[in-house]
Amino acid sequence: MSWTDFYRRREILDAAVRQARRAPQAPLSLAEIPGAAEEFGTEENLLLALQYKWTQLLSGYLRAEFADPDEADLPGDQVDAVTRAWRQAQHDHEDLRTVLDGALERCPALEPLHRIELHTLALTAGLAEPGEPADEIVKVGRTLDALLRAGDAGPVRRRGPVGHLMRLLAPSA
Numbered sequence: 001m002s003w004t005d006f007y008r009r010r011e012i013l014d015a016a017v018r019q020a021r022r023a024p025q026a027p028l029s030l031a032e033i034p035g036a037a038e039e040f041g042t043e044e045n046l047l048l049a050l051q052y053k054w055t056q057l058l059s060g061y062l063r064a065e066f067a068d069p070d071e072a073d074l075p076g077d078q079v080d081a082v083t084r085a086w087r088q089a090q091h092d093h094e095d096l097r098t099v100l101d102g103a104l105e106r107c108p109a110l111e112p113l114h115r116i117e118l119h120t121l122a123l124t125a126g127l128a129e130p131g132e133p134a135d136e137i138v139k140v141g142r143t144l145d146a147l148l149r150a151g152d153a154g155p156v157r158r159r160g161p162v163g164h165l166m167r168l169l170a171p172s173a
Contacts, residue, residue, distance in 0.1 A: 009039060012035050013049055016028055024098040027043055030046065047099075047109070051113045054093070057096075062082065079125045121141045123137065
């Protein structure tokens with residue numbers, strides 16, 4: 001794929017999200033999105049590309065939250081970090097998340113990818129262990145997902161630098 005193709009696909013995905021703002025539950029009309037039919041062929045392929053985009057974004061937010069190894073040792077901080085990452089991603093890309101949520105029931109091809117996301121959330125939050133049955137991990141992820149959505153709609157703010165410094169100094173006191 002050339003850079004031209006990459007940018008063209010990105011423009012089509014952005015246009016699809018803009019179109020979906022009007023009616024998030026409605027099927028995407030590829031005819032109304034310039035180049036979508038030629039590039040993706042079907043709504044399912046377009047939705048799969050949007051899901052891939054969401055996965056990349058969420059993964060980036062999760063990596064950013066877990067970048068500080070000192071914070072990973074605090075009890076409950078894994079759940080807090082996943083909460084901050086998911087809520088910030090959802091806040092920053094609300095239209096994309098809404099499109100995917102609206103398409104989940106009508107596009108069965110999204111379900112396995114959604115299950116992987118739930119699996120990842122549960123494991124990353126430390127609420128499940130890798131050796132547990134996959135269906136159980138997904139069930140935990142589904143519960144976490146429901147709690148994230150039911151909570152405050154805004155992003156969870158990361159602790160300020162003063163709080164971080166105080167935590168660093170506390171063991172030496």
